[in-house]
Amino acid sequence: MSVAIIGKPNAGKSTLLNARLNEERAIGSDIAGTTRDTIEETLNINGVLFRLIDTAGIREHSKDVIENKGIERSKANAAKADIILHVVDLLNDEGEEKFNWLHDFDEKTITVYNKYHPYARHHAALQKYKKACWQ
Ligand SMILES: Nc1nc2c(ncn2[C@@H]2O[C@H](COP(=O)(O)OP(=O)(O)OP(=O)(O)O)[C@@H](O)[C@H]2O)c(=O)[nH]1
Ligand SMILES: [Mg+2]
Numbered sequence: 001m002s003v004a005i006i007g008k009p010n011a012g013k014s015t016l017l018n019a020r021l022n023e024e025r026a027i028g029s030d031i032a033g034t035t036r037d038t039i040e041e042t043l044n045i046n047g048v049l050f051r052l053i054d055t056a057g058i059r060e061h062s063k064d065v066i067e068n069k070g071i072e073r074s075k076a077n078a079a080k081a082d083i084i085l086h087v088v089d090l091l092n093d094e095g096e097e098k099f100n101w102l103h104d105f106d107e108k109t110i111t112v113y114n115k116y117h118p119y120a121r122h123h124a125a126l127q128k129y130k131k132a133c134w135q
Contacts, residue, residue: 002051004081006074006102009033009057011087012114017041017054026054033057036070038077053077058099075101084109091115 005013009032017026017039026039039054055077056070078084084105086098090113102109 001048001083002053002081003083003085004053004055004074004077005085005087006055006058006078007087007112008089008093009059010092011057011089013057013087014039014054016085016087016112016114017052020052033064033067036066038070038073053081060099078102078105082108085112086110087112087114089115091117 005016007013010030012028014026014028014035018024018028020043021041025041027034033056035054035056037056041052043050043052055074056067058071058074062068062071084102086102086109088111092115
């Protein structure tokens, strides 16, 4: 079962991968665009093998050639994965809107609301996603 972890730069994708693997497999940092290429690892959860794919953060208007190649790979991996984890940064991403192209994969997409912090309740993004967070 392949699982593509996708989202905007800095959303916490690599951190999520590392947390699930319990090791620092991918470099995570507060510099947007840290992951340039995809990183794959297998994870066995109760006998079910998952192939976790950490991807380059997706932004629509990058002028960086290498970053754009990474973004193309992110989208390609999302398209062919069995499951998409769409990581959303609640702390910093005020105007989060789902990527338009991601709607094609709604039935296999799980949104992961990341960076939830109680002290940030005033954030617009958190208000918007409050229902989803607490349901
Ligand atoms: N406060 C907070 N910070 C987090 C959380 N998850 C990740 N971070 C931080 O967010 C920053 C970005 O994390 P990464 O995992 O590198 O993000 P990414 O989505 O892989 O970023 P790119 O590779 O650039 O696309 C790092 O400084 C992490 O420590 C969280 O749940 N809460
Ligand atoms: Mg990363």
